[in-house]
Every structure is written in structure tokens, then in C-alpha cells.
Amino acid sequence: MQLGMIGLGRMGANMVRRLMKDGHECVVYNRSPAPVKAMEGEGAIGASDLDDFIAKLETPRVVWLMVPAAVVDQNIEALVDKLDEGDIIIDGGNSYYKDDIARAKRLQPKGIHYMDVGTSGGVWGLERGYCLMIGGEDASVAHLDSVFKSLAPGVGDVARSRGLAGESSQAEQGYLHCGSVGAGHFVKMVHNGIEYGLMAAYAEGLNILKHANVGKVSQEVDAETSPLRNPEDFQYDLNLADITEVWRRGSVVA
Amino acid sequence: MQLGMIGLGRMGANMVRRLMKDGHECVVYNRSPAPVKAMEGEGAIGASDLDDFIAKLETPRVVWLMVPAAVVDQNIEALVDKLDEGDIIIDGGNSYYKDDIARAKRLQPKGIHYMDVGTSGGVWGLERGYCLMIGGEDASVAHLDSVFKSLAPGVGDVARSRGLAGESSQAEQGYLHCGSVGAGHFVKMVHNGIEYGLMAAYAEGLNILKHANVGKVSQEVDAETSPLRNPEDFQYDLNLADITEVWRRGSVVA
Amino acid sequence: MQLGMIGLGRMGANMVRRLMKDGHECVVYNRSPAPVKAMEGEGAIGASDLDDFIAKLETPRVVWLMVPAAVVDQNIEALVDKLDEGDIIIDGGNSYYKDDIARAKRLQPKGIHYMDVGTSGGVWGLERGYCLMIGGEDASVAHLDSVFKSLAPGVGDVARSRGLAGESSQAEQGYLHCGSVGAGHFVKMVHNGIEYGLMAAYAEGLNILKHANVGKVSQEVDAETSPLRNPEDFQYDLNLADITEVWRRGSVVA
């Protein structure tokens, strides 16, 4: 199907590429013109300004925003009078979910449908696909099903979870309609919180491994510092690259 | 090669199975006789008591202990007078690494080599292999290389880390000689610490998702409890099974 | 001066007592009539309903709310049409400071002045005085200076902070105009956060002291529990009441 993308940064550009690979038609716009030219070279339909962008989209229009959270509202502001009843705006960035709720409420009187899609995948997304956490009305989500399917990783070679049977669910294909508007970014927000917790756990652990040779360092005596007890127990020069490599095979922190 | 295993719990028994599948000969002993009988039925050489166990092992003997950390020392105590110079004791459980250092020191005058092997893999280890973090002398580690290779997962279909080239390293095959005695359990200890940090991060996040509908619950007014602000923003009934499923595809918390 | 108090719970009633002790006239109202009767018996002017309460206050009226945070807004709602330009509403409870900002904005067109006063002191406040953290306009704060002075503990026998000289400041007398509306509850909110951190620190420490005899307890051996190392080092039966008593003299955690 056809989709308009505003914002051709690392995420937006790769999502357009992945969509075109699956046969979707992409109209693209970006604040600065260079990325638009670049994507035209790869098969996208470039837009020179917002009016051009709107004109090139068939109704009901699908406008996907992939811009910093701080400028989503001004982008919507610029779009709203150019859009028609039935059009869909998707915020694929990292907006706070309460902003989603407020936007949907503002856009509803105009008949514009607002959706939020938390998008995880980073630099590997183009190749492997994006994990999509979706909030919005049932009809809008259904309308965009083929787009979500193309962006998502698909079932892949991940071992099936115990208890699942029959045809693979949306979730198993890598996208999920989590709930009403805001639910996608709510789930993504928690996802990111978990991510930072994971990084903290690895960082703390690796830091201990890195200093497992602290007993080799001689220590000054003063009244404020407790002497290291049993320095003979801290004599390991550990190779962190090897350790994290071995953990990739069979360990529970892989 | 030949190896003696003491302790046929979930971990020990599956490790014996994985070793036999690769052609290693396993002499097995357990405090209670039933698991010994069971493993005999699968091709292991059962031992009726410690003397029998020792007698059935060729020198230099390789004795792998897979018992609770609290009883490792009494097992070593029972073994030490029956072993000969050049024999090897491996503690594959979760001993504190300082105990490893102390044991190696106690066993050294008798010429017995002590090694510690932190073993990760749990219930999936039989099928997928165990991630092995090894501490001990170079010669002992080299002597047991084929055993470690059989227990470890092997290279598998894990994408190769950037920057690695040539033949796969030990670490890429799932086992690693981390350093001198104690280094294996030191690395495993930190591995477990990271594991618990990861679990805490998931638990905190999932708990928030589970209560994303807290705004639907009415709240009593009292002087001690702050009222929930904006209950309209906490109306999501999220499906945690679906969310964790979708995170398995392409998300960074997979 | 004269002041009206709504809410005669533990905090409100004691504040009225402390104000009357200093010669202030207090008009009091409470949802249920019994506390009103009780305070009348101690010299307060009781009000039978809100209209009576308003009628008994001289203009510009000073209305101090000491009610649960969850019902402050409905109390203000009930008051607002009965009040006149120049009247002052004070929320002495634990409102979220953003609610203060919103209320002041709502009341401003009517010329009603809103102030927030974070009040610390609990059950000892009557005797020792209340620590007051005040947010609001300069003129309102100045108007109520004698009230704040009566409620606050005063300079007392607290050793003067180094660097302070001359007449004692407001802060040294136990009340402080922290800033514009909301600032009082903002500071009180952080004060409470610190309080909970302090309690957590004491709780963690005392819990360790309480279990300093854990080495006396025998421990089951299983595969999941790490044995207690060096139980001989955890043989202390400590008397927590004595320890917290001794800490009250000269220690830095007094």
C-alpha cells in the first residue's frame, strides 16, 4: 500500500527501505532536502514541501512521523489543516504516551485518526525488521496491517514459545496491537526502562570483572581508606571480550 | 576420554548424557543409588561406593563434582586419600571462588590438580550445551579440552561478533579458560549477579505493564494516601504474554 | 490575628490549639460536628456549616485547609463562590505542588490568593511547633507572618549554624517563604522523600544488626542455597534498643 514518511533520519530512512523492498509505495519528506534526494535514488517518491507531500498521497492518507519527540507536536500542527477526515497520523518515535492521548483527543473532532507505534530495532532494523508496539483504534490498526507486517521481523527462526499452537499470532510475527491510543508508547516506554536496567546489570558485572586484578595494585595507607582485605584473592586479569563471547553460547545472560 | 562424575542431579545427569553422546566414557556415582542405576541403563559405568568409583577410573583420574556448594568440601575430604598424584578434581557447581583458591592450595602438596568450572545452561543444557567458565592450570585445562568441547554448545548459528576472523576461538565454541584457579567461579559469580539484575529489570517492567489499568480501580480517600493523579491515563489492560512474545522479535530486550 | 481552619484532624486541631495559645482567634469547621464542639470547649469559635464559617470570618478572610490531599479541590470548589476578592486560601496539607500552581491560576481571576504550606512536625507539633515551608505571593506571606511565627518552633536551643550572625532569620525561627506558589509543597515533597530515604537507611542497618546472630542457626543443605560462610563470625545477640539509645549520644546518626 501507499504510505507517507516524514523524517528520514537513520530510523525513518531504513523503514522506508524495508517497506519498498516489500512493494509498498513511499512518499517521503524531510526538513532538509538531501535525504529526500537520496531516497528518490532508491525508488521513493520525494516531496519538496509539506503541500507537495500531501498532494502526492492518496486518501485516506497515511502519514508516518519519524522525528524527535520534541518536534512531533509542531509537525502535527503543520499537517492538521492540510489533512482530511479519515486520514491517519502515526507517531513512530518515542513520544510520551500521555501526549498521544492528548493528540488523539485534539484530532478526533476533525476525524483524523492518530496512532502511536513504539519501534524497537535500531541500526539492525533494516535487515532484521522492527519490533512494533502499537496503540490506536482497531480499524486504523487493521488498515495498516500489511505495513506492520513488512516492517516487523516476521516469525524468523526464533524457537516457538511453549503452549503456542496453530497459525502464528501478530506477536509472533513481531508486531502487536497493545491497546487504545497511547498503549504502544506505554509499552515501548517500559521496554526502554527494562533495556536500561539490563545495560546497568551488564555494566556493573563487567566492571567487577575488569577490576578482578585490583589486588595487584599497591595501596597507600591513610586514615580514611579501608585496606583491601585478601589482595591475593583479586589477582585475575580477565579478558572481557572473551568472556562476553563465551556467554553468547548457552549461558543464561546471552 | 574417560571421566568420573559424582552427583547425578539434574545438572550432573544431563552432563553425563551429553558426554556419552560424544563418545566419552563416564563412571558415575551418587549418594543415593537410584540415579546410578538409571544412568547405567543409559550406558554409564555405575559405581556402588567411592572406592568402587576410584577403582574404575584410569589414572590420571578425572573426577567431576556436580554437588551442592555446601557439600563440596566434604566430598573432597572423602576423596583426597584415595586419589594419586596427577589426578584432577573439577568442581562444576557454584562454589565461592575463594574456596577454590583454598582447596587448590590444600591439594597441591599431594600433587592433585584442582579446577573450577562455572557451568551455565540449566535445563536446556543437555540439548543446547553448557557455557563453561574455567579456572585452573594450563596443563589440566588442556588435558580436558575434548570434554569441555563436548559439553559446550559449539559455534552454533550465533552470528559471529564483528572483528572476529579465522578459526573459531574456545570462547566462540562456548568454553573459556578464564584464568588461574578460582577464575571460573569468579566469572560465573558475576554472570549470576548479572542474571539476577536482568530478572529484576524484567520484573519491574512487567509489573508496571500489569498495573497499567490501575486508573480503573476506585480509591478510598484518607489522610495517608496520595490520590492517583490522572486515572484516565492508566486504563490499559495489557496482555503480558503477547507483549513478551512480540519483544522476542527484533526488540533490544529480546 | 483571626484565622479560619477547615479540618480538625490530628494536625488541624493541634495547630488551632497552638495558635490560640499565642492569642490568635480561630474559627473552626469540620465535616463531622464532634471535633468542632470539642474545639469550642477549648476556646475556638465553632461553625455549623460553611456559610456560618464564612460569615464568622472578618475580611480579608484567611481560610486554612488541613484536609486529605484527595479532597482539597472539592473543598476549594465549595468555598470559592462564598469568598471575596482579597481573601486568602492556604492549603497546609500534602498536595502535589503542580495542583497548587493550577489552583492559584484558577483562583487568580477572582482575586483570591492561594498559598501552599508544607507542614512538618506530626504528633509533636503542638508542643514543639511546626516546620513550615511556604509558597505564595510576598504580600500574602507577609500578611500571615504572625500566624507562621506562632505555629513555628522558634529559635529554640538549636546550636546556631556557623556563619550566621545578627537577628535570627525566618528560617532560624522555623518557617520559610521558599518561593512562588507551589514552592512550599515542592520543598515539603523533597523533605518527605529524604525522610523515607532516612528511614530506609535505618531499617537496612537495624535489620543487619538484628541478624548478627545468624551463624547460630543451622542451615539445610540444598542445591539452590549458598551456605553461610564463617558462621563463627555471626554470633552476636545485639540489643537494638540499647544500640539506638547509645547512638543518640554523640554519634553521627543521632
Next chain:
Amino acid sequence: MQLGMIGLGRMGANMVRRLMKDGHECVVYNRSPAPVKAMEGEGAIGASDLDDFIAKLETPRVVWLMVPAAVVDQNIEALVDKLDEGDIIIDGGNSYYKDDIARAKRLQPKGIHYMDVGTSGGVWGLERGYCLMIGGEDASVAHLDSVFKSLAPGVGDVARSRGLAGESSQAEQGYLHCGSVGAGHFVKMVHNGIEYGLMAAYAEGLNILKHANVGKVSQEVDAETSPLRNPEDFQYDLNLADITEVWRRGSVVA
């Protein structure tokens, strides 16, 4: 009574001063001679070296060590052959309590009594007294009772805890025999842990207060930083000195 002090740093010198003020006789020694001279000028009996120190002490000798934890063992090593059965060594510094247990065990065959005294009070100790947490044998603690009483703050003007009656206990006078050897430093260790927790709580809270004006700072828009929501709610320039001053009167974080 007579007491020998080794280590005339900030803590040791002030403790000697406080003891002499109460009529105790102090023999003093320090690695470098200048502090010894200084204390002689204040009435102490200086010792030129360890032998001189030992010779000037009456038996049973009382030797109080007030030196960095890292050098306590070498001080004891240097003393042990010069001391006689019945002499007492006190470590008043911050040794790890397990070291106390080990030292007492090493000294016991020689009949030397070892005690540990956790000492809190810092720079105000001279004037206000030291909070003493004591570990050791009953007889040694009893022998030194008058010393502890002089060092401790005494009952002072601290309000008596509810439920206490009759003569003031040791704890109310500021010193406490916590238990057998090591118990004093164990309690002091936990005391210090609580202290650091308290400091962290204050630091976190004050940091929030300091940045309560963050909404006044303009923020760059980028893809990685979440924009500050509601900057109008973070406009307070708070005076931290005043706030911490007002908290000293009547607040629960005083």
C-alpha cells in the same frame, strides 16, 4: 586511671585531651615525635619510643590504639612481645570486625586481652564526647568503665526515650558494651553504613531542590533527549541554605 595512647592524629589527640580533663593520666606515643611534644605541653606523659611507652605504663597496662586500620596489625605485632599477661589492647579505630576476632584469638594464649571500640564523634568529640560501641570480655570492659564514661558524652540534655526509668543506663551515657570481641566494630560498621545512607538521601533530595529551576533553561532538540515536559512547573530558585536551616526546627529530617 592511667591509659596509654598510640596515635595522636585528630581523633587520638582529642581523646587524650578529654581524658586528661577528667583527671586520667595519659602516656602518649606517636610515629612522628611532634604530636608527642605537643601533648606533653598539655600535660600528657610523652614516650620517645615503644619501649619507653611500655616502661611508663603501670601493669596491667591499658594500650589504646588510634591508628589507621591498615597499620593496626603491625602495631600489635610490635607491641605483643613487650606486653605481659593481663595487659589490655584496645583498637579504637575502624578495623573490620573479623580482624578483631582473629586478633583476640592470636593474643589469648599470651593472656593479653583485646577489645574493639567503635568511636563516633569526629571533630566535635573533644567538646561533646564520643559515642562508644564496645566489644570484648566483661572484665576488661568493667576495668575501663571510668575511661569510657569520660570519653562518652554523658546523658546531656537529650530528651529521655519513652519507657526508660530509674538510673540512666550505660547507653544513655553514650557508651555500650555491645557484645563479645568484634561486636563494637560490627555495630560501628553498620552505624557507618547508615550514615552513608543518610548522606545519600540528603544529597539526592538537595540535588532535586537545586535543580527546581531547570524549566528556565532552554533545551536543544535532538533525537536522543526527551524534552522536559511542563517547564513552567520547574521555575523555582530555591535557597538551599535557608531550607536546610528551616528543617532544623521541628521537621522530621532535622
